[in-house]
Amino acid sequence: MDMPPQYNPKETEDRWYKYWMDKGYFRADSKSGKEPFCMVIPPPNITGSLHMGHALNNTLQDILTRWKRMSGFSALWLPGTDHAGIATQNVIERELKKEGLTRQQVGREDFIKRVWKWRDSTGGTIINQLKKLGCSCDWSRTRFTMDEGLSKAVQQVFITLYNEGLIYRDTYIINWCPRCQTALSDLEAEHQEVAGHLYYVKYELIGNDIRVKVATHDAQLARQSCWAGRTTHDCITVATTRPETIFGDVAIAVNPKDKRYKNFIGKKVRVPELCGGREIPVIADDYVDIKFGTGCLKITPAHDPADFEIGRRHKLEAINVISADGKMNGEAGKYAGLDRFECRKALVEDLKNQGRLEKTEDYKYTMGSCYRCHTYVEPYLSKQWFVRMKELAKPAIKAVKDGKVRFVPKSWGKTYYLWMDNIRDWCISRQIWWGHRIPVWYCKNEKCPPVVSTSRPAKCPECGGAEFSQDEDVLDTWFSSALWPFSTLGWPDKTDDLRFFYPTTVLSTAFDIIFFWVARMIIMGMHFMKDVPFRTVYIHALVRDPEGQKMSKSRGNVVDPLGIMDVYGTDALRFTMSSLAVKGRDIYLSEERIQGYRNFMNKIWNASRFILMNLANSSIAQLSNSSIVKELSSNSTHDPLGRRTTHDELTVADRWIMSRLNQVTKEVTGHLEKYDFDKASLALYDFFWHEFCDWYLEIAKLQLSVTSGQWPADSKLQTADNEKTAHYSLLTTQYCLFRTLEQSLRLMHPFVPFITEEIWQTLKTVDSGQWSVDSESNNSMHESIMVSKWPEYNKKETDAKATAQMELVKAIVFAVRNIRSELNIHPGAKIKAIFSYTAKKPLKAIDILNSNAAYIKWLAGIEEMSVGEDLTKPRPAAVAVVKGIEIYIPLEGLIDIQKETDRIKKEIEKAGNDLKGLKARLRNKEFLKKAPEEVVTKEKDRKIETEARLGKLKENLKMLA
Incomplete structure (x- = not known):
């Protein structure tokens, strides 16, 4: 029964966690006859280590699981990890680099073996850290997005969607990471504002007979000669942030409603000679923003999503001028081999020297970067696999609107609808090696259609040939994650776990993966299970530093939860x-x-x-x-x-x-x-x-x-x-x-x-x-x-009666303790207290006071107390009033009256001066105008606090008179 004087978390945490594990307390039973409660963990990446976001989310999930388990539910918190395709491949490629090797040199098969070896040796780090946090997951059911069962589910879903016409392959503009050498979905390209430039480049108009009437009030449209000393040709000036893509320009577009350019439509211009000197048409398209730049838009279908759509509408050629590694290709002439950004710098200088650069303006715009390596992505024309999302999204939207899935807080539902109502087809193919390889096979005879199958076909159903090659690409990591709530429970097999625990009860996750993961899980659940994957989506907060900044290594404000647990204990965190x-x-x-x-x-x-x-x-x-x-x-x-x-x-x-x-x-x-x-x-x-x-x-x-x-x-x-x-x-x-x-x-x-x-x-x-x-x-x-x-x-x-009595006892004790504190009465000093009431006041409070006198004396340090009607107030005495009862604390002999009076007067003087200064500052219009809102609010709060303090000091001084 002895307990050490101090609690030592280091001596207890591992011991009790092992005890729980050994006893099997975390295991859920689908045949228990109890009501099910199920949560699937947002699977952390095998490359990851526990951070504060994990600590928050998994603490909250564990609270729910332990509570439900104690409440009599068969509670399953299903754990697992994500294979994290790009991130994991990057880790292994860095390991290879230390050996002076590339993945191409070791080959696909050996590279995959290396990944599995790494995963088996270090990929479980995050699991051990979750155990350190006290997570009561059913570790016997731990899943991995690349394990055999989940791989079977992924292939089944791909084949089914393909056969339903919901998966297709097409050439399209996608987000391409030159570092990772793979396509990224729109969500995987993280956009941020960058400080760049608008370059105004002149395109020569073809034909000596062209004369364009220009409104004299529009200085921006004043046409200049394209070549120094040459006045027989006019030109069009185009504003662009990406002059390095001029090599791929196939048209100049203007808005048909823009009267300034109506005479240009149907004419031709020549791209600068430095960029090939090709002749390209001037076309009309409603997409063009009349107010942006000069109102003219260069069309480069191979390097801009909007240009790609315009190119399709006008049946324009798409010319790719940047290679997969982010360097200029042969289309760039003498600039071939330069990094795209180096090319931009060199080309701008050359255009300026040849008089083809009209001007340059500072300009802020957004650029996407890879969510894993943070390299700026390139809009890239490529053949990729896509999922048609519009039809799949409809049941998922309806499920939330019908209340089958609810968001907590409710406001996140609006975010969900905003994305789902404007959903685009999902690019699911990735040009990496680590991941679920796309189950598509190509016959050696290129004229034959591809075969979609979980294994290599014996023969081609079209030509009878037996030579096949599998698609080189793998599926987006989020494709397998979208199946997580039912694939982890055994689907496509009809397991006891699937019957009992699906739909799961609640999902706890961060707001930034509502689109990546939550929406897609609802979509897949509705399509393959005909039911939602969870009833509630709890969106937890973002953990920031004390100043409200997002934690990041670059800021140096990251707090390591493992270090915190080591110092303060897991329970404190x-x-x-x-x-x-x-x-x-x-x-x-x-x-x-x-x-x-x-x-x-x-x-x-x-x-x-x-x-x-x-x-x-x-x-x-x-x-x-x-x-x-x-x-x-x-x-x-x-x-x-x-x-x-x-x-x-x-x-x-x-x-x-x-x-x-x-x-x-x-x-x-x-x-x-x-x-x-x-x-x-x-x-x-x-x-x-x-x-x-x-x-x-x-x-x-x-x-x-x-x-x-x-x-x-x-x-x-x-x-x-x-x-x-x-x-x-x-x-x-x-x-x-x-x-x-x-x-x-x-x-x-x-x-x-x-x-x-x-x-x-x-x-x-x-x-x-x-x-x-x-x-x-x-x-x-x-x-x-x-x-x-x-x-x-x-x-x-x-017991309302006992509560009311104790609240009065507490109020009286607090009042007496407050007098002690305000008047510097020694905590150990025994005091006398007089409780006076009038006959007009209800006697209920007096009854409570009398019946609980022992408590009051004990808690307030009262040696002697008197209770009576209209008792005389001694002088000097401190006074407090509680529920109509006046409390007098005689001060004679208890404190040095003169010394305390002098102290309080000094405090009154100081508080008065402070208040004067605060009032003056808050009357200062310049201060109110220039100071940050939080500073002004803080000063107002200080004023209120100082006024209250001053009032209390004056009351205390009055008591001593």
């Missing part, structure tokens, strides 16, 4: 995460917050240690055999120990803490049901620290050492026998201490599993099974808190 998880608001994480919740862990430990020290075995045996614990009528308080205790045998404080324990059970359960993790955490924090520890434990110290003379006169425990009174006091207090601690531990367990298990195991040894807890099968506490029963709210346990 978990409780920090849950308490800051406010719906719809990002988390500003500081180490001070974590330190604060580490202190809460210490508070839990110290309170438990005090309680266990006061639960002597002999006393508990007496309690078990006494009349205090017995079956009684309906006016009793239900005890989760399986027995009943009468209200008559409990004090006001006992009844209050039992009522508050019952109420906090209701609050925490309700908050969890609404995914209000922060509110649930803070309800537990406030109850355990500020009610149980700050108030009841202090009262318990009185009750544990009570004598007849100290006890409230109307207490039902008061007897003529001092020894009997003390005995009852001891027993009832022990009972309430045990029960409140035991139930509080169960309520806190999902949030802080390690410390609660450690204390639970010690608490179990108190009486070797004499106290039953919540087991229907035996009369002892469960062997682990993990499998104990979640506490239930019982309306009959609510």
Whole structure:
């Protein structure tokens, strides 16, 4: 029963996690007959390491899983990892580079072997880190997006969609990463604003007879000669951010509504000689923005998505001028072999020297970069595989609108609709080696159509040939992830797990993958399972640094959760995460917050240690055999120990803490049901620290050492026998201490599993099974808190009368303590207190005061108290008023009146000067105009606080007069 003076997480966490694993507590049973609860983990990349986003999301998922498991559900939290195609391939290529090799040199087969070897040796790092966080996943069901079962599901889905005409191959403009040498979906190209330039380039008009009337008021349209000293030809000036693509220009487009250029339509211009000097047409297209640049748009179908669409409408040629590695190809003439950005710089200089560059302007625009290597992507014309998304999206949109899937917070539903209503076909092919290889086979006879099959065909159904080559590309990583909720449960096989746990209950994830993952899972679930993959999508916050900046290595503000857990313990980090998880608001994480919740862990430990020290075995045996614990009528308080205790045998404080324990059970359960993790955490924090520890434990110290003379006169425990009174006091207090601690531990367990298990195991040894807890099968506490029963709210346990009494007691004690603090009265000094009331005031408060005088004296440090009607106020005296009762604290002999008067006067003077300065600043129009809003708000708050402080100081000075 002994507990060390301090809690040491390092000595307990690994031990209890191993215990839970060995006992099989994390395993879910699809044949248990219980109601299912299922979550699938957002699979972390095998290349990844635990970061604060993981710590937040997995803490919240574990809270839900542990809570549901304790609530009697067959709770499955299904873990797994993602093969992370591009990211993993990049890791292995870096390893090869150290050996002086490339993947092309080692070949595809050996490269894939290397990846699997790396995955088997280090790819499980993130799993071990999740275990360190305390995640109670069913590790026996761990899945990997490249394992045999999931590969089977991926192939089945591809083939089915292909046969349904929903997968096709076509040449299209895609996002291409020159570094990773692969296509990227629109979502994988991360866009950011860059500072660049608009280059105004002149294109020579063909034909000497062309004369264009130009509005004299439009200076931008004033035509200049294209060549120095040459005036027989006019030109068109085009503004572009990408002059290096001029080599691929096939037209100049203008808006048909733009009167400035109506005479140009149908004519031809010549691209600069430096770029080939080809003749290209001037065409009309409604897409062109009249107000951008000069109103003329160069059309390069092979290097811009909008240009590609215009090119298709006008049946224009597409000329690719940039190679897959981001370097200029042969179409670029003397610039061939240059990096695209080097080419831009050289070409601009040459155009300027030849008089073909009219001007250059600074210009900000967005550019996409690869989400893995951050190389700027290239709009690239390429043959790729796509999924037709419009029809597939319709049932998924309807499922959310019909309430089959709900977003928490609700506002994220709008984000979902915005993307789904404007969904584009999904490019699913990637030009890498690591991933699910596309199950498409090409006959040696190129005229034959491809064969879609899970294995190499025996012969070509068209020509009978037997020589085939498989498509070189692999599928987008998100393709297999989109099947995660049902493929992990065994689909396409009809497994018990699939029947029992699908649809899953809730998905917890980040907002930035709503499009990448959430939407696609709903799409695939509706199409292949004819049901949604989950009922609720909880979108958690983004973890930022204390100043609200996004954490990144470049900023140097990344907080390592593993380091935090090592210093402060896992439970402190978990409780920090849950308490800051406010719906719809990002988390500003500081180490001070974590330190604060580490202190809460210490508070839990110290309170438990005090309680266990006061639960002597002999006393508990007496309690078990006494009349205090017995079956009684309906006016009793239900005890989760399986027995009943009468209200008559409990004090006001006992009844209050039992009522508050019952109420906090209701609050925490309700908050969890609404995914209000922060509110649930803070309800537990406030109850355990500020009610149980700050108030009841202090009262318990009185009750544990009570004598007849100290006890409230109307207490039902008061007897003529001092020894009997003390005995009852001891027993009832022990009972309430045990029960409140035991139930509080169960309520806190999902949030802080390690410390609660450690204390639970010690608490179990108190009486070797004499106290039953919540087991229907035996009369002892469960062997682990993990499998104990979640506490239930019982309306009959609510005691409004005891709560009202204790609230008055607390208010009186707080008022007296406040006087002590404000007037610098020594904490250990015993004081006198006079409580005066008028006959007009209701006497209920006075009755409560009288009946709880022992509590008030004990908690407020009052040596002598008087209660009466219209009592005389002594001078000097501090005064407080609570519920119409005036409280006088005589100050004579308690403090040095003159010294305290001088101190308060100095503080009044300082506060007055501070207030004067704040008012002046807030009247200053320049300050209000130029200062940031948060600074102005802070100054206003300081003004309010200073005014309140000044008022209080003046009150205190008046007391001393």
